[in-house]
Amino acid sequence: MQPFIDAQSAVGFVTPAFYNIERTVYQRKYPSFDYASLIPVVTEGSPWGRGVLFRSSDIAGKAEFLSGKxxxxxxxxxxxxxxxxxxxxxxxxxxxxxxxxxxxxLEGRQLGPEKGEAARKVAEQMLWNIGMTGTTEKNWTGLINDPNVAATTATADGTGSSALWANKTPDQILRDINAALTGIFTGTNEVEMADTLLLPSARYLSISTVARSSTSDRTILSYLQENNVYTAETGRPLTIRGLRNLATAGGGGTARMIAYRRDPEVLRFHLPMPHQFLPPFQKSSMTWEVAGIMRTGGTEIRLPKAFAYVDGI
Structure with a gap:
């Protein structure tokens, strides 16, 4: 094989390899950064748009009794x-x-996809972090820390007047959860109802293994899945997930529970340009660069009253 003397002479070898790697990388999924399962992702609009403009409206007025004249x-x-x-x-x-x-x-092989996969994974990790907590650099908040969402503290009636679930009975834990779901329903005059419940991973694992009662063969979680105000009202299953980011998301670094309606009308993750690779170019006499770019607006909670944060669990 005739060796490539410089990067420019390698173009015929690099370019086909790049397109093969790009296809391979985008076939790979990274579930640990699956923000799309928690926040509806919106990719509509021009990828180069400055942003998105939306309008909201409300009605005002009151009907009253009138005199005929x-x-x-x-x-x-x-x-x-x-x-x-x-x-x-x-x-x-x-x-x-x-x-x-x-x-x-020389070895008769294509350039491997490892670097492309690493770049893709790092990009997804960044988008995950932005989706969950936002970024101070852009003054954005995320799913778990939006200041417009009302945050309350769980009832402190556990052992030793504790709000921690570790010090509460299964009945008290179930009450805390249903109170969060009911609070959204009643607080919006029965307009909004949460269909998703996110718990700190440790709390989720706990209720998935602790028995509903000393005489029950069901866990708190299995009982909750069938007995909650959302399922009772709609007949549909309540989505319950564990989320590691919630361990210290509450006030004072406490554990936070989140209830919300998972719908683009309520919240969305703006991703007008998902991560993509640009064609490789000669960066120097001995280097090829493949740039990867993306454009995002982060998480936007449009209807904060369809959310509830409950801290101290």
């Missing part, structure tokens, strides 16, 4: 608000050296 007709009106969510560019890529290219060609 009255002139004081009450009127209805509509209030309108406008909101803008900006998008930002981020990136993570990789590079090949002339040495790596020549070694691969």
């Amino acid at each position: 009255g002139f004081d007709m009450p009127y209805a009106d509509v209030t309108r608000d406008q909101f803008l969510k900006g998008f930002e560019l981020a990136g993570i890529g990789y590079e090949w050296s002339l040495e790596e290219i020549n070694v691969a060609a």
